[in-house]
Amino acid sequence: MHGLIGKMLAAAGKRDEVIAILLESTAKMPGCLSYVIAIDPKEADAIWITEVWDSKESHAASLTLPEVKAAIAKARPMIAGFGDYHTTEPVGGVGISQG
Amino acid sequence: MHGLIGKMLAAAGKRDEVIAILLESTAKMPGCLSYVIAIDPKEADAIWITEVWDSKESHAASLTLPEVKAAIAKARPMIAGFGDYHTTEPVGGVGISQG
Numbered sequence: 001m002h003g004l005i006g007k008m009l010a011a012a013g014k015r016d017e018v019i020a021i022l023l024e025s026t027a028k029m030p031g032c033l034s035y036v037i038a039i040d041p042k043e044a045d046a047i048w049i050t051e052v053w054d055s056k057e058s059h060a061a062s063l064t065l066p067e068v069k070a071a072i073a074k075a076r077p078m079i080a081g082f083g084d085y086h087t088t089e090p091v092g093g094v095g096i097s098q099g
Numbered sequence: 100m101h102g103l104i105g106k107m108l109a110a111a112g113k114r115d116e117v118i119a120i121l122l123e124s125t126a127k128m129p130g131c132l133s134y135v136i137a138i139d140p141k142e143a144d145a146i147w148i149t150e151v152w153d154s155k156e157s158h159a160a161s162l163t164l165p166e167v168k169a170a171i172a173k174a175r176p177m178i179a180g181f182g183d184y185h186t187t188e189p190v191g192g193v194g195i196s197q198g
Contacts (some may be wrong), residue, residue: 003137005104005147023191034135034194036151038102038187048104048187050149052135052194084183088137088147092122095133095151095194 001033001090002059004051007040007083014078015045022049025071031058033096045080052090100132100195101158102187103150106139113177114144121148124170130157132195144179151189 010018019037026035034052053059062068090096109117118136125134133151152158161167189195 001137003135003147005149019190027193029193032193034133034192036102036133036149036189036192036195038100038151038189041186041188048102048185050104050135052137086147087140089140090135090137091118093133093135094126094128094131095196096135097194097196 001096002053002056003088003090004049004053004059005084005086005088006049007085008047008049009080009083010045010047011078011080012045015039015047018075018078019047021071021075022047025067029058029062029065029068031055032062046083052096100189101152101155102189103148103152103158104183104185104187105148106182106184107146107148108179108182109144109146110177110179111144114138114146117174117177118146120170120174121146124166128157128161128164128167130154131161145182151195 022037031054032051033054036050038048040046040048121136130153131150132153135149137147139145139147
């Protein structure tokens with residue numbers, strides 16, 4: 001499996017708009033076993049995203065899906081930057097749904 | 100919802116033993132909606148743990164479960180320390196199972 005842990009920073013006041021776009025555009029991505037979107041109680045503009053994919057290839061392919069490309073284009077002006085970014089190799093646990 | 104993103108550092112050579120204990124002891128925790136255990140391709144002793152709970156209280160309660168307490172006692176000598184640790188508030192996504 002392939003995993004990602006990342007922090008996105010929304011432009012001031014735009015966090016919830018970015019989250020709405022993320023929630024809608026990521027609901028049905030082939031090979032995506034987990035995709036959790038969270039806010040940070042200590043940082044108003046931060047969005048934590050933790051992902052589990054069946055493979056690196058599925059993650060790469062997701063970025064070419066029309067709905068994901070459209071979401072990236074829509075959200076981009078509201079994204080100020082990125083913080084932490086870690087690639088992982090999930091080995092198991094709870095909530096890894098077989099997509 | 101209540102979330103945690105953390106990095107645990109196993110003692111040298113003990114990562115997989117710690118992971119085996121984690122996988123077994125965390126499979127059935129009330130209120131746990133996601134608990135993903137991952138290795139870090141860049142850091143041999145690191146274990147990333149990303150969690151989603153229905154509430155802070157459920158997470159706190161999990162630490163008092165007999166099987167979790169036993170697992171902590173068993174794993175403790177094999178844990179060298181902790182790295183990143185972030186509390187989050189998950190808002191939705193894929194793989195959040197209603198426990």
